[in-house]
Amino acid sequence: MKIIDNLKDGQEILKKTNIPSYKIDCEILMSKTLNISREDILLNSEKQMKKEEREKYLNLVNRRKKKEPIAYITNTKSFWRDKFITNENVLIPRPDSEHLVEQSLKIIKKNQFKRLLDIGVGSGCLSISILKERLYCKCDAIDLSKNALKLAKINANLHQLSDRIKFYKRDVDNFYNDKYDLIISNPPYIKKHKIKYLDSIIYEPKIALDGGLDGLEVIKKIISKSKHLLKINGKLILEIGYDQKYKVTKLLKEKNFYINKTIRDYGNNIRCIVSTKIN
Ligand SMILES: C[S@@+](CC[C@H](N)C(=O)[O-])C[C@H]1O[C@@H](n2cnc3c(N)ncnc32)[C@H](O)[C@@H]1O
Numbered sequence: 342m343k344i345i346d347n348l349k350d351g352q353e354i355l356k357k358t359n360i361p362s363y364k365i366d367c368e369i370l371m372s373k374t375l376n377i378s379r380e381d382i383l384l385n386s387e388k389q390m391k392k393e394e395r396e397k398y399l400n401l402v403n404r405r406k407k408k409e410p411i412a413y414i415t416n417t418k419s420f421w422r423d424k425f426i427t428n429e430n431v432l433i434p435r436p437d438s439e440h441l442v443e444q445s446l447k448i449i450k451k452n453q454f455k456r457l458l459d460i461g462v463g464s465g466c467l468s469i470s471i472l473k474e475r476l477y478c479k480c481d482a483i484d485l486s487k488n489a490l491k492l493a494k495i496n497a498n499l500h501q502l503s504d505r506i507k508f509y510k511r512d513v514d515n516f517y518n519d520k521y522d523l524i525i526s527n528p529p530y531i532k533k534h535k536i537k538y539l540d541s542i543i544y545e546p547k548i549a550l551d552g553g554l555d556g557l558e559v560i561k562k563i564i565s566k567s568k569h570l571l572k573i574n575g576k577l578i579l580e581i582g583y584d585q586k587y588k589v590t591k592l593l594k595e596k597n598f599y600i601n602k603t604i605r606d607y608g609n610n611i612r613c614i615v616s617t618k619i620n
Contacts (some may be wrong), residue, residue, distance in 0.1 A: 413428065418433055425466050425496050433541075438578075445471045445475075455458075460525070461528050463549060483509045485510070524577045563579065581611070
């Protein structure tokens with residue numbers, strides 16, 4: 342059977358399951374099956390596929406049919422300017438989190454040495470993206486999840502940054518270290534009772550999403566802790582939920598942080614807050 346016909350079969354299956362991205366998803370899954378680029382698939386669409394290749398492809402399509410995210414099926418996700426290995430132990434890097442990288446790069450000049458802390462490092466996408474563009478910076482990265490740290494280390498190795506990132510398996514509450522110039526964090530911030538309604542919860546780790554009863558449990562810890570971990574004039578860049586701007590800015594002001602700016606995500610919600618520890 343030709344590649345094009347197999348593609349169509351897969352697309353039919355995903356279309357029936359109401360997966361809006363069925364076309365592109367099948368191209369990606371075919372690309373994984375045949376280990377060639379999507380462009381090459383389209384260029385070679387009249388070529389015949391072997392029986393075992395079709396089986397492998399349909400197996401991937403069936404995983405997608407059950408709503409498994411493409412990033413877990415392919416074990417890879419593009420973020421900022423790079424690709425990162427992903428698996429079910431980490432949150433899939435989101436385009437909205439790229440604002441944290443962009444803001445960090447605005448704060449740190451190209452030739453500066455700065456000490457960074459990434460709280461809840463997950464796949465490592467944030468700190469790795471920043472360090473790749475700021476060659477004199479070093480980063481400490483913490484996470485509660487042993488398996489997330491395992492993957493973050495693999496990504497750091499892949500991007501040849503192992504000598505500039507140190508990993509710690511720690512709750513932010515129990516992390517004591519020297520003073521940092523910049524803290525970045527994309528913490529879990531979904532309200533506990535809302536988690537069950539998320540499509541992704543079947544596959545994504547709860548620990549990466551669960552912000553407790555009010556969605557702010559981890560954010561509160563991070564703000565309190567950052568007060569001690571940051572140098573005076575050090576910056577805290579936080580990702581927040583779409584409806585958390587007022588509560589989080591209030592929490593920051595209570596701890597004497599100055600709000601430098603808030604940044605909207607691609608859906609026009611305030612998603613990121615840049616603040617400064619003033620004393
Ligand atoms: C939303 S994910 C963010 C992952 C990654 N930084 C990103 O932006 O894709 C939050 C991460 O925080 C970790 N985490 C949750 N609670 C934590 C805590 N109290 N202390 C440290 N890390 C925590 C989770 O294991 C998870 O990896």
